[in-house]
Amino acid sequence: MTQPLLSILLLGALAGAPAQQGPAPAYRVATTWPVGGEGGWDYISVDHAGGRVYASHATRVEVLDLASGRKVGTIPNTAGVHGIVVAQGRGYVSCGKTNTVVEFDPKTLAVTATVPTGTKPDALLYDEFSKRVFVFNNGATTATVLDAATGQPVGTAELGGAPEAGVSDGKGTVFVNLEDKSEIVAFDAKTLKEKHRWPLGPGEEPTGLALDRAHRRLFSVCANEKMVVLDADNGKVLATLPIGSGVDGVVFDEGRQVAVSSNGSGTVTVVHEDGPEKFSVAQTLATARGARTLVLDPATHRLYLPTADLGPAPAPTPAVPHPRLSTVPNTFRVLVLE
Incomplete structure (x- = not known):
């Protein structure tokens, strides 16, 4: 075998090899x-493009400058605040004590709307695939689904357990922990139909x-x-x-x-x-x-x-x-x- 051909084969083998992970950062x-x-407090959220950090704090959201940490404002009257998310030019806050989501303007922090949800809305998730905000109702077994661009409700996902935090794969599937069932349920971000339901094995109360x-x-x-x-x-x-x-x-x-x-x-x-x-x-x-x-x-x-x-x-x-x-x-x- 000639040296050039050997080099080509070696490069091809390396290209097909799995990437080696570097050491974990400290x-x-x-x-x-x-x-x-x-x-008290619950979730915290970062809007990098807007240069702000949103921290839940009992009955309000504390708004901090991302560069300096300086407090730049407050979104008041969000009793039992849990989650905050900014998407499609709007901000959303889940209010566990009033069973609502408060919509606000990220530029002025002014409240622009209040939307009813299920019992005890908790974690929020923005899914860029469906361009929807999912409000996980921990006191129920559902997620209230909002159009992120308008704030209008577009459906309710039945989850079969008390939801906690959720994530999206960016391709149409949403995953969410079910705290009381010790399960993860996966559902379609557009049709809201269940895809999978998996036990967490040794994990309890996720x-x-x-x-x-x-x-x-x-x-x-x-x-x-x-x-x-x-x-x-x-x-x-x-x-x-x-x-x-x-x-x-x-x-x-x-x-x-x-x-x-x-x-x-x-x-x-x-x-x-x-x-x-x-x-x-x-x-x-x-x-x-x-x-x-x-x-x-x-x-x-x-x-x-x-x-x-x-x-x-x-x-x-x-x-x-x-x-x-x-x-x-x-x-x-x-x-x-x-």
Whole structure:
């Protein structure tokens, strides 16, 4: 065999070989943005194009400048706020205590409409394929579906369980965790018909959900301190990894091939995708107690986690038999990881 032909064959073999993953990045808490005020929190959202971070905060949304962390405004009267999403020139906020979604203008922050939903709307998802906003009603078994460009309801997806966070594959399928069933359900983003329903195996009471679109891998984080990795095409459980307690969020950074869970116990767990069916815990980083949700800015690879200092829990009531710890006034803040 001649040397040129050998070189051609070797190059062809390398081109067909699977890409080798680099080492997982090491995260650090780069800075903290003080916000202040009183009350609890849930999700946080980044609008990179608009240069803003939206942080849920009890009865309002705190709006922060993405570059500096400086507070630039507030969206008030969003009682029981959970999720925030900006899409198609409009912003949407789920209000768990009023069973509504508040629509706002991202430029002026003015409220422009209020839309009824199912019971206890929680996580929000914008699906760019269908150009719809999915409102996951945790107190029901449904998702209220809105046209992102108009804010008008266009349907209701029946999910068969209490939904938590959802993700889209960008090709017409939406996946969502069912907290009470310990399942993931997949449905068509346009017809709203169920496609698949998969058990999470060793995972119990799932909350956050992330997706590696390129390799079709789902990452579901669960209350029993497990991250379950599934094949997004057939639901096969590929791996189960240990994480911290009190988890409520997870993101996947496609550029760095890591899934990061935010654990309310005061850590983040970084799981590296070593290969198609191989995953490993690459880092456990101390953050702050209560930092249980997070968001990724894919453009900068930074992570944002809201939290506050915590005090004793209030006395249980029939309506709230297991109250969360109280929050210390004026300690609400956002941790920035990079």
